[in-house]
Amino acid sequence: MMAKRSLSTIGFDADDTLWQNEQFFRLTEERFASFLADYAEKEHLTQRLLEAERRNLQLYGFGIKGFTLSMIETAIEVTEGRAPAHVIRKILDAGREMLSHPVETLPSVRETLERLAGSYRMIMITKGDLFDQERKLAQSGLGEFFDAVEIVSSKEASTYERVFARHGDGPAHAMMVGNSLKSDIVPAIEAGSWGIYIPHDLTWTLEHAEEPVEAPRFRRLGRISELVDLVEELK
Structure with missing residues (x-):
């Protein structure tokens, strides 16, 4: 039986990670x-x-x-x-x-997704209004890079446990990439996955949290383009 790869699945937040919000x-x-x-x-x-x-x-x-x-x-x-x-x-x-505002993708997003797609299971994990998130994904032109899309009402450890089990090999073989420490990073790490924090200049007050700097699976990047090298290092 073939052993599971140490990293097989990558989850991406959408708002202020893939596009402006x-x-x-x-x-x-x-x-x-x-x-x-x-x-x-x-x-x-x-x-x-x-x-x-x-x-x-x-x-x-x-x-x-x-x-x-x-x-x-x-x-x-x-x-x-x-x-x-x-x-x-x-x-x-x-x-x-x-x-109805046009979607503005963030710098280097498309290029980064292109380089990772095909080598990993790619999942967009976002919370918000179903119709609006579907609209933004369609207008962004990024849908082709994702193997699955999960639009959820909240992001908790149980959310990542469920999503990474459904679309991957479980949290231990996954990472979550996002701009919100509270929603994207802390609960993903609690679920057992990597949490890759890419700060945005603007973050809603209710999404603030302390960086889990002591967590072995926490990483902070300056821009999404740095993700490719990090993935190579961790895989």
């Missing part, structure tokens, strides 16, 4: 603050919106639709129920614009 949330947040400038200071609005997002994660999940609903909820709260209809309309329009 957080910058569009930040820009829309700026617009949201301008819509309600007559009612509250920007810092106050930003804090109230974050609180609403945190409350609503268990109800709406991750993604633009939940973000839009949280903006509407915040607008109603800060105006004490007097938010003008035209402000609500602007918020809805801003959400729709985010849902």
Whole structure:
């Protein structure tokens, strides 16, 4: 019986690992603050919106639709129920614009995937709204490189255990590549896989966590193009 390779499967996060995402949330947040400038200071609005997002994660999940609903909820709260209809309309329009914004892949992503595809089982593991994530994958033109796509509601150790068992040889023979320590790296390492952290300039506050620098299977890279050499080293 042929022995399993030490590394046979590579999982990739999507948002802010393969393509830009957080910058569009930040820009829309700026617009949201301008819509309600007559009612509250920007810092106050930003804090109230974050609180609403945190409350609503268990109800709406991750993604633009939940973000839009949280903006509407915040607008109603800060105006004490007097938010003008035209402000609500602007918020809805801003959400729709985010849902139709062109996908911008990050530097060296395509070239890196091309070099790894065929030699490893490639899985995109992302959380968020199903329709929006499917749209972004289709528009990115990166779908051809993946053997499987998993759009999940949350990323926990059990998520990686299940996904890497279903599409690979289990977590011990897999790595997860992503920009979120909380969602991509820490739980993947807890599941027994490698966690390859590639920071993005912008990371949502609720995705922050401490780097597990003492974990033997943790690595930090400056850019995704460095992944090819690392994979060669670890395989």
